[in-house]
Amino acid sequence: MSGPDRRRAEFRHGMVVGKFYPPHAGHHALIEAAAARCAAVTVVVAPSRRESIPLAERVGWLREAHAGTPWVRVVGRYDDHPVDYADPAVWDLHCAVFADALGGVPVDAVFSSEAYGAELARRFGAVPVCVDPERRTVPVSGTAVRADPAAHWRWLSPAVRAWLVRRVVVVGAESTGTTTMAAALAGHYGTGWVPEYGRELTARKLAELRRGRPGATVFDVVWDRADFAEVVREQQAAEDAAARASGPLLFCDTDARATAIWEERYLGSSSAAVRAAARRPALYLLTDHVGVPFDDDGLRDGEHLRAWMTGRFRAELAGCGVPVVELHGAHEARLATAVAACDALLAAGWFFADPLLPA
Incomplete structure (x- = not known):
């Protein structure tokens, strides 16, 4: 959107005030x-x-969303004063916060979708401009979003989605169906998933080896600490990018906590840097190795270690403070268990502390 001609704009300086809890398409x-x-x-x-x-998150989200309109300035101030539209003294307290945010620059128009917009404009000596007060153009409100973010997901910007998305991480030993499960869950919920970067790195390292040694196999690949730091860095970058376009659930094939176990498997221990990168997803799904044939696709080398790795995952996840659901049996049974766990996650909803409301 191109900017207004500053010499011919209807108003010199407009103000918009809100909680933006969270920002949505109506805002x-x-x-x-x-x-x-x-x-x-x-x-x-x-x-x-x-x-x-x-506050900083909201300011950042709005600045990102309106970066294409440089004449729009977003500023933040905490306002802990009570809400009482009938009390002039309380109005004075709120207006002092807004005036401080304006930095002394006068406004000649106040844009609002709320009933209080007219009084707010009067107190700033400005023209009140009411925009879509009945929410007909954009049928959403902050109250509705907080009550059910998933139902109003389409009204949220990529940055807000990334902050709200529930991340479900699928982990397990080699050839236990983590990739298959992440993709199946993404298909079930019509959302995205994040492939395992470590597998991509393995394929690349093997291809590099074969340039000089055509007969090289995955058993010849050598790993070092920098490789696992790269896996964590690239995995998290891909996860964060996917979260911006995801639905309410984002499925991830591995994470930093799992990478630490792989580092331990190849190097005998995990590094402090990799362990420190671990995040707290909403749910872990652990794929058991029992009953799953080992598929030697040329990039796998740990069939003999699958039981050990499953045990390490159980031990590591048990103390991480994140719910863990183990997946057993045939794929159909595993998928049903995983879907039930994810449905429960969505049913639990999101927690938002109540804003200050009118007395």
Whole structure:
């Protein structure tokens, strides 16, 4: 969207105020409406400290979403004052927070979708501009998103989705179906999944070996600490990128905690750097090796270690503070168990602390 002619814009400086808890398409439409009619716009993000999403996150999300409109400035201030639209003294407290965020720059238009917009504009000596108060153009609200993020996922920006997405990590010993399970779950839920970078690196290292030694096999591949640091770095980068386009669940074939076990398997111990990179997903799915034939596809070398690795995964995951569901039996039974666990994860919903509400 191109910017308004600053000499001919309807308003010199517009203000938008909100909690943006979290930002959604309705908020973006409001800001875009202000940007279309103002030479400059200040968006004031003003939540209370009791809310669950940090102020800095919200400011960052809005700046990213409106980076294409450089005349829109996003600033944040915490506003812990009570909410009472009938009390002039309380209005004074809130307006002082907003005025501080404006930095002394006067406004001549206040854009809002809320009933309080007219009084807010009056107190700043500005014109009130009401935008879609009945939420007909963009039928969503922050209250609705907090109550059921999954149902309102389409109204959220990539950055907000990435923050809210529930990450489900599938781990297990070699040739126990982690990739098959991650892909199957992504297909079931119509969302994305993150392949295992370590397998890609193995294939690349083997291909490099074969340039000089055509007969080289995966048993000739040599690993070092830097390789596992690379696996963690690239795996997490791919996971974070996928989270921005994912549905409410994102399925990951391995993670840093699993990489530490692979590092231990090849080098005898895991490094502090790899262990420190471990995150806290919403759920681990552990694929058991029992009853799963070993598929020697040329990139696998640990059939004799599968039982040991399964035991290591059990021990490692038991103390990580993340729910773990083990998958046993044929693929169909494993998938059914995994789907039930993921459905329960979605049914549990998301927790948001209540915002400050009118007295």
